[in-house]
Amino acid sequence: MRILVVGGGTGGTIVANNLARRLSAEIRARKVRLTMLSASDKHMYQPGLLYVAFGQMTPDQLYRDQASLLEGSIDFHVDPVEQFHLDQNKVITKSGKTYEYDILVMATGSRIVPEEIPGMAEGAETFYTEASAVKMFKRLREIQEGTVAVVVGVPHKCPIAPVELVFGLHDYFKARGIRDKIKIKYHYPIGRIHTIKEVAIWAEPEFKRMGIEYETLFNVSEVDVENKVVRSEEGTETPYEMLIAIPPHRGMEVIEQNNLGEGGWIPTDRFKLTMNGHDNVYVVGDTTNLPVSKTGSAAHFEAEVVSENIASIIKIGTPVRDYDGKVYCFIETGHDSATYAMFNYQNPPDLKPPSKPMHWFKMAYNQMYWTSVRGLL
Amino acid sequence: MTTQTETPLDAMPNEDLQRLVEFAQLVTAGRDAMSDEIVTRLAGAMSEGLNLLDRLTRNEGLMHLLKVLDRQDTQYLLIALSDAIHAASQEIPAAPPATGGLGCMLRVARDPGTQEGLRLLSVFGKHLSHSMREQHRRGG
Numbered sequence: 001m002r003i004l005v006v007g008g009g010t011g012g013t014i015v016a017n018n019l020a021r022r023l024s025a026e027i028r029a030r031k032v033r034l035t036m037l038s039a040s041d042k043h044m045y046q047p048g049l050l051y052v053a054f055g056q057m058t059p060d061q062l063y064r065d066q067a068s069l070l071e072g073s074i075d076f077h078v079d080p081v082e083q084f085h086l087d088q089n090k091v092i093t094k095s096g097k098t099y100e101y102d103i104l105v106m107a108t109g110s111r112i113v114p115e116e117i118p119g120m121a122e123g124a125e126t127f128y129t130e131a132s133a134v135k136m137f138k139r140l141r142e143i144q145e146g147t148v149a150v151v152v153g154v155p156h157k158c159p160i161a162p163v164e165l166v167f168g169l170h171d172y173f174k175a176r177g178i179r180d181k182i183k184i185k186y187h188y189p190i191g192r193i194h195t196i197k198e199v200a201i202w203a204e205p206e207f208k209r210m211g212i213e214y215e216t217l218f219n220v221s222e223v224d225v226e227n228k229v230v231r232s233e234e235g236t237e238t239p240y241e242m243l244i245a246i247p248p249h250r251g252m253e254v255i256e257q258n259n260l261g262e263g264g265w266i267p268t269d270r271f272k273l274t275m276n277g278h279d280n281v282y283v284v285g286d287t288t289n290l291p292v293s294k295t296g297s298a299a300h301f302e303a304e305v306v307s308e309n310i311a312s313i314i315k316i317g318t319p320v321r322d323y324d325g326k327v328y329c330f331i332e333t334g335h336d337s338a339t340y341a342m343f344n345y346q347n348p349p350d351l352k353p354p355s356k357p358m359h360w361f362k363m364a365y366n367q368m369y370w371t372s373v374r375g376l377l
Numbered sequence: 378m379t380t381q382t383e384t385p386l387d388a389m390p391n392e393d394l395q396r397l398v399e400f401a402q403l404v405t406a407g408r409d410a411m412s413d414e415i416v417t418r419l420a421g422a423m424s425e426g427l428n429l430l431d432r433l434t435r436n437e438g439l440m441h442l443l444k445v446l447d448r449q450d451t452q453y454l455l456i457a458l459s460d461a462i463h464a465a466s467q468e469i470p471a472a473p474p475a476t477g478g479l480g481c482m483l484r485v486a487r488d489p490g491t492q493e494g495l496r497l498l499s500v501f502g503k504h505l506s507h508s509m510r511e512q513h514r515r516g517g
Contacts, residue, residue: 021435056413336413356408363413364420371424376431 008038119223146241
């Protein structure tokens with residue numbers, strides 16, 4: 001049995017490590033072969049980028065060697081896939097090699113596409129890459145007064161990021177003693193301040209308490225870099241001194257190029273996590289088109305289900321679990337407090353009051369992540 | 378008799394209340410003394426510790442070694458090994474430097490200690506080769 005995992009992010013790494021643990025006897029007996037193909041030899045802890053943007057972490061703290069995170073029985077190659085031939089159960093990589101499989105796990109992730117909104121790439125700060133997060137921090141240190149506008153593109157990774165960003169900005173400028181000289185204005189594309197109703201209800205009074213202005217139904221149409229104005233499709237505009245954007249995201253180009261899913265998102269069965277029409281192809285993490293958050297947490301819970309099911313198929317011939325849509329998101333509500341949102345397909349989140357111990361839990365998780373991707377937590 | 382306005386705290390002895398206050402003060406003091414950096418370092422050490430423990434406990438060779446080391450006769454061997462290390466560390470620096478040449482080689486070869494040592498090494502080598510062949514045969 002040949003299992004091929006494509007993608008070495010959170011979802012792919014957890015699937016591969018869990019499978020290596022669950023199928024250790026079969027791998028040792030050479031009945032199962034487990035291979036991972038990734039585009040990079042490094043693994044990045046992506047949620048840490050927000051801390052980099054506020055100077056609370058340095059980029060080097062976000063990386064580990066991918067090989068060091070993987071079980072020794074996983075055959076790991078840095079060789080991104082360029083062609084998927086699902087009808088022939090094989091993929092072809094950038095180096096020209098062909099990998100055949102019996103079971104394929106797609107965990108290719110997502111990418112930012114600020115260039116899809118005129119002016120956004122040039123005029124807005126973001127924190128979704130190492131370079132842009134460092135650049136954003138440098139800009140934050142420079143600014144002395146004026147409007148800091150936050151705009152949100154859709155769809156985007158980590159739905160909690162926009163509110164965490166705003167809370168972080170409030171605390172950052174307060175700590176610098178210039179909060180009264182800075183106007184923070186938050187813009188959100190739908191008719192409330194967050195896509196998750198319960199988060200919106202909870203965050204609105206927090207925004208008011210912190211003196212954060214907000215405008216809903218603001219879908220960014222363009223960024224006028226020269227005049228420092230951001231405009232919406234709804235016809236409104238906001239002048240700014242500094243613009244921070246949560247850029248729109250898409251699935252990886254290779255998914256679109258191989259016509260596997262519109263926008264790079266693969267049509268996925270919400271319970272089985274198999275690709276629609278392909279029972280031997282599993283999809284985890286950002287790559288799915290599921291109506292759940294594109295977060296490491298969703299990828300983690302999906303990966304648990306996928307690895308358990310693949311292992312049980314090999315051992316007893318049938319899957320044993322369904323994915324219930326579980327997501328667990330920490331919400332940093334500033335630089336020293338946090339809360340969390342946990343929800344699934346059936347149950348909406350019930351947000352608790354923010355606290356310092358919860359913030360420390362998040363700080364601790366930033367380190368425990370490496371234990372988590374190794375398939376231990 | 379308990380009245381309606383009485384709370385569980387009212388019914389608590391003063392000493393217990395005092396202990397509760399002290400405990401709360403301890404928690405508050407610990408909380409005030411903590412910082413993000415301390416939490417990060419502690420969690421980092423715990424995370425690495427867990428990973429190390431996980432790797433060690435799933436290392437088949439190491440677990441087998443621990444099982445062997447757990448046997449009483451192997452423990453005697455370990456004690457003997459420790460004694461040998463200590464004695465060698467004392468003897469080697471005190472011994473005169475080797476003069477070299479065939480004569481020196483012959484003197485060393487004639488020494489019963491050298492012969493004992495070579496016999497020990499050859500017995501160890503014989504068993505190691507046998508075990509490695511066995512592991513290879515089983516597909517290890």
